[in-house]
Amino acid sequence: MQDLPPIVQFSHVSMQYPGVLANDDVSLTIRKGEVFALVGENGAGKSTLMNLLYGLQKPTLGTIHIKGTATTARHDPQRAMAMGVGMVHQHFKLVPSFTVAQNIALGMEPKRRGFFYDQRRVNREVLALGERFGLAVNPRDVVGELSVGLQQRVEILKALRRGADVLILDEPTAVLTPSETDELFTVIRRIVAEQGMTVILITHKLGEVMQLSDRVGVMRRGKLIGVVDTSATDERKLAAMMVGRDVIFDELRTGEPGEQAVLTVQNLSAADDRGLPAVRGISLTVHAGEIVGVCGVEGNGQTELTECIMGMRLQTAGTVTINGGEVSRLDPRAIRAMGVSWIPDDRLRTGLSAKATVTENLLVGKQRRAEFSGFHIHYQKKAARSYAQKLADAFDIRAGGLDLPAESLSGGNMQKAIVAREFSFDSPVLVISQPTRGVDIGAIEFIHEKIMEKRNAGCAILLVSADLDELFRLSDTLVTIYEGRITARFAAGEIDKQGISYYMTGGRQGEEAQA
Numbered sequence: 001m002q003d004l005p006p007i008v009q010f011s012h013v014s015m016q017y018p019g020v021l022a023n024d025d026v027s028l029t030i031r032k033g034e035v036f037a038l039v040g041e042n043g044a045g046k047s048t049l050m051n052l053l054y055g056l057q058k059p060t061l062g063t064i065h066i067k068g069t070a071t072t073a074r075h076d077p078q079r080a081m082a083m084g085v086g087m088v089h090q091h092f093k094l095v096p097s098f099t100v101a102q103n104i105a106l107g108m109e110p111k112r113r114g115f116f117y118d119q120r121r122v123n124r125e126v127l128a129l130g131e132r133f134g135l136a137v138n139p140r141d142v143v144g145e146l147s148v149g150l151q152q153r154v155e156i157l158k159a160l161r162r163g164a165d166v167l168i169l170d171e172p173t174a175v176l177t178p179s180e181t182d183e184l185f186t187v188i189r190r191i192v193a194e195q196g197m198t199v200i201l202i203t204h205k206l207g208e209v210m211q212l213s214d215r216v217g218v219m220r221r222g223k224l225i226g227v228v229d230t231s232a233t234d235e236r237k238l239a240a241m242m243v244g245r246d247v248i249f250d251e252l253r254t255g256e257p258g259e260q261a262v263l264t265v266q267n268l269s270a271a272d273d274r275g276l277p278a279v280r281g282i283s284l285t286v287h288a289g290e291i292v293g294v295c296g297v298e299g300n301g302q303t304e305l306t307e308c309i310m311g312m313r314l315q316t317a318g319t320v321t322i323n324g325g326e327v328s329r330l331d332p333r334a335i336r337a338m339g340v341s342w343i344p345d346d347r348l349r350t351g352l353s354a355k356a357t358v359t360e361n362l363l364v365g366k367q368r369r370a371e372f373s374g375f376h377i378h379y380q381k382k383a384a385r386s387y388a389q390k391l392a393d394a395f396d397i398r399a400g401g402l403d404l405p406a407e408s409l410s411g412g413n414m415q416k417a418i419v420a421r422e423f424s425f426d427s428p429v430l431v432i433s434q435p436t437r438g439v440d441i442g443a444i445e446f447i448h449e450k451i452m453e454k455r456n457a458g459c460a461i462l463l464v465s466a467d468l469d470e471l472f473r474l475s476d477t478l479v480t481i482y483e484g485r486i487t488a489r490f491a492a493g494e495i496d497k498q499g500i501s502y503y504m505t506g507g508r509q510g511e512e513a514q515a
Helices: 046-054 077-082 100-105 119-133 148-161 178-195 206-212 235-243 302-309 332-337 347-351 358-363 381-394 411-423 441-456 468-474 497-504
Strands: 006-017 020-031 035-040 061-066 085-088 166-170 198-202 215-220 223-229 261-271 277-287 290-295 317-322 340-343 429-433 460-464 477-482 485-491
Touching (some): 020 061, 020 215, 035 046, 035 206, 046 061, 046 077, 046 085, 077 085, 119 148, 215 235, 223 235, 235 441, 261 302, 261 460, 277 485, 290 441, 302 429, 358 411, 441 468, 460 468, 485 497
Parallel strands (some): 035 198, 290 460, 290 477
Antiparallel strands (some): 006 061, 215 223, 261 317
């Protein structure tokens, strides 16, 4: 690896936002033909650094060289692509109603006779490109009807068609099954080995870093802490470099679930926002002191299931009961009053009020209490702010000020604010979706410990997550969901992550899955 020539060089790069130094004098060399992983806590500056490379932002100080050529003040994504840099964002930039070929060719459409869009030529190009890089797709498929794994292939092919030989992948496995992750890793290894490409991997999953990368760069609070050969380190050492202390991810399950069924879902069905079936006869039970983990590729009914439980979506059939009392027709406020807390999967759409202050968001659900609302009329600002500060300190919510709008927070700190608010209630039921999405490894450790504290105190917890490591670490019972149906159930330890992907993609387990 030492003999490989440099392809990207950052020289004393800094990026200053108002009140925040996102990148602080970063000097880094990335070599041609390597897989380079960039890791760090939320706000460490890794995404900002890659945005500078891709031209989405301009550095305050320093220079960036791509293949020996310095970028200029006019550097933007179009120029970055012309220099061979492509980026696949965590949230895909695809047009769902377009075909695969139309998405891949978007902005660079070939023409017949200089005027007519040449669909046949694009289809041929996509097929040839897919064969060359081992990313087979059907150019005529509509993107919105594809699995997440195939959509990601389209994004990668779009970058490759534009001539990328430096490919930035931002959290590429966040919504993939284990088998799709393995397929992606196979492709990455192939394009690096056979095409000499450079892949820059931004991820929170240190296991993937160890499995795939050649070298790792670790960032903390805007600074590059160090670059190490992957073969010379391990997950614990990397985690310690990221957060500045030892991080221990040991088995957390303790005790046994109780016999009392606290949350019961029976034959539940519901439609999605388009009126199409999304939840199809789901039945499940969560006992006191039990975590039931829901495993599935996103978009298979998980969101609609939790929204039905919380009264946010009207079910078309079935019932939801809490401690024996049916809540199917109650509104969200009444359901929360019965002792249900909820961490939704979309923190901006349903988790927070972006324009409200951090304090106001942390107070939601308690704003009518006497200590915060004198005579239920006067807002007790001092008491509210003192309460919010305690939560912010306890959950390490890093805000420029508690009186600033919640939209000023980073994604990870938004998530910690939601977790802090919902965990502050003494609720017998917790419905949790994607609790650690977008948060750093230190915060993941902290949130996991808080979830287990709730579980060991007798809480019934329904946990939905796209992170199988998280589900396997925390859950007492695992259920798989596919196209709105439960396809299998397992007690902890009965199946591994590779085995469970079969049921996450449509395999069914006996009569139990039919219930």
